[in-house]
Amino acid sequence: MGFLQNIFNRKKKEAIPFQDFGALITDIHSHLIPGIDDGSKSLDDSISLILGLQSLGYKKLITTPHVMFDYYRNDKEKILSGLKRLKEALVLHKIDMEVEAAAEYFLDDHFEELIKTKELLTFGKKMVLFELSFFEEPKLLDQIIFNLQLEGYQPVLAHPERYPYWHRSFSNYEKLIDKGVIFQANLGSFSGNYGPEVMKTAEKLVENNWISILGSDTHHMMHIQLFQTLKTNPVIQRLLNEDSLLNSKL
Numbered sequence: 001m002g003f004l005q006n007i008f009n010r011k012k013k014e015a016i017p018f019q020d021f022g023a024l025i026t027d028i029h030s031h032l033i034p035g036i037d038d039g040s041k042s043l044d045d046s047i048s049l050i051l052g053l054q055s056l057g058y059k060k061l062i063t064t065p066h067v068m069f070d071y072y073r074n075d076k077e078k079i080l081s082g083l084k085r086l087k088e089a090l091v092l093h094k095i096d097m098e099v100e101a102a103a104e105y106f107l108d109d110h111f112e113e114l115i116k117t118k119e120l121l122t123f124g125k126k127m128v129l130f131e132l133s134f135f136e137e138p139k140l141l142d143q144i145i146f147n148l149q150l151e152g153y154q155p156v157l158a159h160p161e162r163y164p165y166w167h168r169s170f171s172n173y174e175k176l177i178d179k180g181v182i183f184q185a186n187l188g189s190f191s192g193n194y195g196p197e198v199m200k201t202a203e204k205l206v207e208n209n210w211i212s213i214l215g216s217d218t219h220h221m222m223h224i225q226l227f228q229t230l231k232t233n234p235v236i237q238r239l240l241n242e243d244s245l246l247n248s249k250l
């Protein structure tokens with residue numbers, strides 16, 4: 001009797017319409033340090049982007065400049081000194097936003113070297129954000145993941161939905177999940193910003209419960225405007241309601 005009563009009394013979890021991304025607390029993945037990659041071009045740019053992210057509800061930003069040997073030769077010192085300048089500007093403008101820096105490492109030979117020398121910038125519990133080529137499937141990915149884990153790092157794959165060579169072979173994603181890789185999806189992927197295939201893949205990754213972190217991957221103000229339109233997105237709403245994302249713990 002008690003059991004039946006429980007079933008009838010059990011309330012279906014209500015879908016709470018969300019006003020903004022405040023429930024996430026933290027954004028992990030953006031390009032807010034001026035002049036060191038293809039994101040913010042100036043301190044003024046950075047301030048506008050940070051105010052934009054604040055208006056979306058974020059309380060903390062872990063910004064992740066590109067580290068890509070052939071294009072953006074950023075290192076720990078360059079990123080951390082950029083972060084210091086950015087934080088000083090926030091104080092000057094009286095903007096209440098917590099900002100930290102890690103990096104978005106492109107999987108190249110240089111990244112392999114940094115793993116060996118333990119020179120990586122991390123967030124959370126030794127998490128390392130890394131990205132792959134958009135054009136060709138990476139070689140030695142398994143080895144690199146193994147090396148990262150051997151050094152005590154937690155690999156976090158940036159925007160897995162954006163790699164076209166895996167769109168029709170989901171077993172590749174499953175293998176990475178089985179190895180303990182964490183997936184970070186981009187907000188913009190759910191709007192079709194990167195094309196219909198990317199959107200479909202992002203939704204399928206959510207269906208499989210493989211997305212643990214949502215990132216804005218903010219580069220410019222157009223991204224902020226795009227995120228405003230995502231406040232009614234059903235897939236993002238589902239992710240926020242399920243409360244399974246790691247963002248708020250970072």
Ligand SMILES: [Fe+2]
Pocket residue numbers: 029030031104217
């Ligand atoms: Fe990025």
